[in-house]
Amino acid sequence: MASRGINKVILVGNLGQDPEVRYTPNGKAVANLTLATSESWKDQSGQIQEKTEWHRVSMFGKLAEIAGEYLKKGSQVYVEGKLQTRKWQDQQGQDRYTTEIVLDPFNGVMQMLGGGSGGGNRGQSNDGGGYQQRAPQQQQPQYQQYPNQGGGQPQQSRPQQQSQQNNPPMAEPDFDFDDDIPF
Amino acid sequence: MASRGINKVILVGNLGQDPEVRYTPNGKAVANLTLATSESWKDQSGQIQEKTEWHRVSMFGKLAEIAGEYLKKGSQVYVEGKLQTRKWQDQQGQDRYTTEIVLDPFNGVMQMLGGGSGGGNRGQSNDGGGYQQRAPQQQQPQYQQYPNQGGGQPQQSRPQQQSQQNNPPMAEPDFDFDDDIPF
Amino acid sequence: MASRGINKVILVGNLGQDPEVRYTPNGKAVANLTLATSESWKDQSGQIQEKTEWHRVSMFGKLAEIAGEYLKKGSQVYVEGKLQTRKWQDQQGQDRYTTEIVLDPFNGVMQMLGGGSGGGNRGQSNDGGGYQQRAPQQQQPQYQQYPNQGGGQPQQSRPQQQSQQNNPPMAEPDFDFDDDIPF
Amino acid sequence: MASRGINKVILVGNLGQDPEVRYTPNGKAVANLTLATSESWKDQSGQIQEKTEWHRVSMFGKLAEIAGEYLKKGSQVYVEGKLQTRKWQDQQGQDRYTTEIVLDPFNGVMQMLGGGSGGGNRGQSNDGGGYQQRAPQQQQPQYQQYPNQGGGQPQQSRPQQQSQQNNPPMAEPDFDFDDDIPF
DNA sequence: TTTT
DNA sequence: TTTT
Numbered sequence: 001m002a003s004r005g006i007n008k009v010i011l012v013g014n015l016g017q018d019p020e021v022r023y024t025p026n027g028k029a030v031a032n033l034t035l036a037t038s039e040s041w042k043d044q045s046g047q048i049q050e051k052t053e054w055h056r057v058s059m060f061g062k063l064a065e066i067a068g069e070y071l072k073k074g075s076q077v078y079v080e081g082k083l084q085t086r087k088w089q090d091q092q093g094q095d096r097y098t099t100e101i102v103l104d105p106f107n108g109v110m111q112m113l114g115g116g117s118g119g120g121n122r123g124q125s126n127d128g129g130g131y132q133q134r135a136p137q138q139q140q141p142q143y144q145q146y147p148n149q150g151g152g153q154p155q156q157s158r159p160q161q162q163s164q165q166n167n168p169p170m171a172e173p174d175f176d177f178d179d180d181i182p183f
Numbered sequence: 184m185a186s187r188g189i190n191k192v193i194l195v196g197n198l199g200q201d202p203e204v205r206y207t208p209n210g211k212a213v214a215n216l217t218l219a220t221s222e223s224w225k226d227q228s229g230q231i232q233e234k235t236e237w238h239r240v241s242m243f244g245k246l247a248e249i250a251g252e253y254l255k256k257g258s259q260v261y262v263e264g265k266l267q268t269r270k271w272q273d274q275q276g277q278d279r280y281t282t283e284i285v286l287d288p289f290n291g292v293m294q295m296l297g298g299g300s301g302g303g304n305r306g307q308s309n310d311g312g313g314y315q316q317r318a319p320q321q322q323q324p325q326y327q328q329y330p331n332q333g334g335g336q337p338q339q340s341r342p343q344q345q346s347q348q349n350n351p352p353m354a355e356p357d358f359d360f361d362d363d364i365p366f
Numbered sequence: 367m368a369s370r371g372i373n374k375v376i377l378v379g380n381l382g383q384d385p386e387v388r389y390t391p392n393g394k395a396v397a398n399l400t401l402a403t404s405e406s407w408k409d410q411s412g413q414i415q416e417k418t419e420w421h422r423v424s425m426f427g428k429l430a431e432i433a434g435e436y437l438k439k440g441s442q443v444y445v446e447g448k449l450q451t452r453k454w455q456d457q458q459g460q461d462r463y464t465t466e467i468v469l470d471p472f473n474g475v476m477q478m479l480g481g482g483s484g485g486g487n488r489g490q491s492n493d494g495g496g497y498q499q500r501a502p503q504q505q506q507p508q509y510q511q512y513p514n515q516g517g518g519q520p521q522q523s524r525p526q527q528q529s530q531q532n533n534p535p536m537a538e539p540d541f542d543f544d545d546d547i548p549f
Numbered sequence: 550m551a552s553r554g555i556n557k558v559i560l561v562g563n564l565g566q567d568p569e570v571r572y573t574p575n576g577k578a579v580a581n582l583t584l585a586t587s588e589s590w591k592d593q594s595g596q597i598q599e600k601t602e603w604h605r606v607s608m609f610g611k612l613a614e615i616a617g618e619y620l621k622k623g624s625q626v627y628v629e630g631k632l633q634t635r636k637w638q639d640q641q642g643q644d645r646y647t648t649e650i651v652l653d654p655f656n657g658v659m660q661m662l663g664g665g666s667g668g669g670n671r672g673q674s675n676d677g678g679g680y681q682q683r684a685p686q687q688q689q690p691q692y693q694q695y696p697n698q699g700g701g702q703p704q705q706s707r708p709q710q711q712s713q714q715n716n717p718p719m720a721e722p723d724f725d726f727d728d729d730i731p732f
Numbered sequence: 733t734t735t736t
Numbered sequence: 737t738t739t740t
Contacts, residue, residue: 002223002224002682002740003220003221003222003683004223004660005197005220005222005739006627006660007196007238008194010191010376011189011190011191011266012188012378013189036188037187037188039185039188040186040187051357053190053267053268055266078444078555080555082236083194085236085237085282098280099282101266109555111552113479113480134552134655174234185500186500189477193559195561197737197738197739198738198739199739200737200738217737218738219737219739233740235738237737237738257739259662261372261627263372289500294371296625296663297663368588368590368736369587369588369589370562370563370587370734371560371562371588372559372560372627373586373604374560375632376559377555377556377557377632378554378555379553379554379555380553403554403556404553405552406552407551420634421632449558449604449650450602458641460643462645465632541590562734563735564734564735565735566733566734584734585734585735586735587734587735587736599736601734603733622733624734
């Protein structure tokens with residue numbers, strides 16, 4: 001993975017809702033987080049102002065499973081990834097663009113914050129909670145992209161469904177992401 | 184400027200075109216850069232693939248002036264700022280969202296890269312070229328937001344014009360940004 | 367503050383001990399934190415290995431006061447600053463070098479993590495806990511460096527004392543840092 | 550590679566000298582860079598002050614080879630790695646500590662800046678110059694640490710030599726780093 | 733020791 | 737639309 005340029009996003013924020021985790025036909029997890037970061041300052045009249053920024057964060061595979069298992073609404077988390085803008089069509093067939101923070105296996109870092117009793121873990125299962133997870137590296141690149149499954153399984157046709165509505169379709173990985181890869 | 188959360192973007196890339204610099208009625212500069220970062224990798228068949236990501240970068244005041252003076256199409260630049268998503272209406276009155284990297288006086292860093300003959304400077308004027316510019320800090324907060332000018336000068340009505348088309352309006356600062364502040 | 371180059375450190379870790387806070391003759395706070403970050407991995411025999419890295423973090427003024435008030439041993443914190451290596455003499459008069467992460471008013475960010483009941487606050491005083499503090503900007507540069515006090519107060523001769531021992535002297539700010547500056 | 554904490558350093562600077570590249574008995578490259586970052590500002594009397602910070606940067610394997618081939622004194626480079634402090638003994642047997650920025654296969658990023666004629670490449674060989682190199686991921690962890698070679702080749706006894714002098718020994722990787730790994 |  |  002060479003590149004000309006650096007594309008890095010670092011966020012520390014709280015989840016606005018439980019992670020959305022979906023599975024590809026091959027059983028790979030894809031998680032979307034909605035993360036809030038906020039700034040507050042005193043305005044000219046001395047009033048405290050606050051502004052919250054919401055971020056869409058996407059991750060895949062093992063990271064997505066960990067997110068689904070340990071994060072919930074309100075959890076505080078550190079994420080590091082790259083900016084990616086995707087084009088999609090809304091109901092009217094118009095082009096729309098959505099920018100997300102994507103954690104891929106080469107740049108993605110996620111760390112749950114506030115370990116101990118104050119941590120952001122779901123339920124009691126605290127094992128591994130509070131541990132950063134670097135996106136596991138892809139060991140042996142596979143020869144099939146996730147969206148173009150050749151097999152006979154019925155496609156879940158996720159993209160098509162979503163392109164009919166006014167919300168962007170779920171992020172898709174731009175790297176190999178296949179059943180046989182152990183993450 | 185307290186905050187709950189970290190919202191940081193770091194990019195190193197090349198400008199896709201000369202910076203767009205506009206001026207507010209009060210004479211303050213606003214610059215928009217279009218920055219490319221690209222990744223390349225070998226795909227499964229051994230072919231080299233390349234993917235370019237385009238980023239909108241906005242800066243204000245002195246930083247914007249420096250960008251306008253020293254950067255041009257092709258310039259390589261380091262920028263550090265925050266993610267910000269703005270809502271606007273397109274011609275059809277539909278809500279649209281645009282995500283930008285905003286360099287404000289508290290977090291913004293810009294540095295021109297590749298000094299010397301290979302630098303990204305426009306023309307011969309090299310004074311200060313190749314120098315990083317931290318967004319100058321606001322010394323004395325002023326009492327008027329940039330968009331709500333009270334004076335008698337004719338507004339340049341930039342937002343309105345742009346909300347009639349299908350491109351997002353220019354970014355506006357979310358901090359004080361007034362004539363009397365020396366940046 | 368122009369610069370040629372970027373010098374940025376981002377840490378998320380836990381304090382190994384309560385912050386050390388000292389005061390200059392002018393009453394300005396200087397805080398030193400000892401921050402642990404650790405990595406764990408499976409070694410070749412499948413054993414889990416862990417390695418902890420310890421970092422010295424220095425901050426000044428308001429940030430130092432906040433650290434002293436809200437952080438304690440074990441607190442989890444995000445810090446962003448710059449790398450700085452200082453030279454000092456040990457008891458034998460030999461040159462020694464110590465590298466620290468310095469949070470100055472232009473680049474420093476500190477954010478307490480794990481808000482709520484799990485937060486890292488000392489005692490009950492939770493006001494402001496869990497809030498990031500950007501190093502306050504210096505409003506009006508003053509004309510006296512912290513170490514060269516002209517007044518009649520007895521110098522606390524901190525550096526001299528410490529240069530007699532085998533521990534590095536406390537970090538000193540490399541920016542204006544004077545009584546009249548409101549931070 | 551899980552971790553509790555974030556340990557990240559991002560530098561953009563110029564090399565103070567050509568990279569030092571050495572080879573382990575197994576033929577793996579280890580490179581040390583000396584990187585300058587500088588800040589300049591106007592002091593109280595209006596004089597421009599400048600302060601340069603020097604950083605030791607260590608990298609291994611393929612990254613080290615690229616550094617040795619394409620970087621030279623004066624080259625501008627982006628590096629991203631982690632902070633690591635190593636303990637060593639000087640001639641007098643006293644403990645000394647040296648802090649470095651280490652680019653390991655999991656976090657290391659290096660990008661040569663200032664492509665084109667102003668680039669920092671050595672000689673004419675420009676192939677691949679100006680390309681970022683992420684530290685290649687270790688595909689198959691091997692069972693022998695670099696310093697503990699079992700084979701019959703004569704050790705180059707690098708550490709011992711250096712521990713006799715007052716300069717720190719060369720950095721050593723804290724991860725598997727063996728002949729059979731293709732980087 | 734670099735760079736501007 | 738950039739860059740290599």
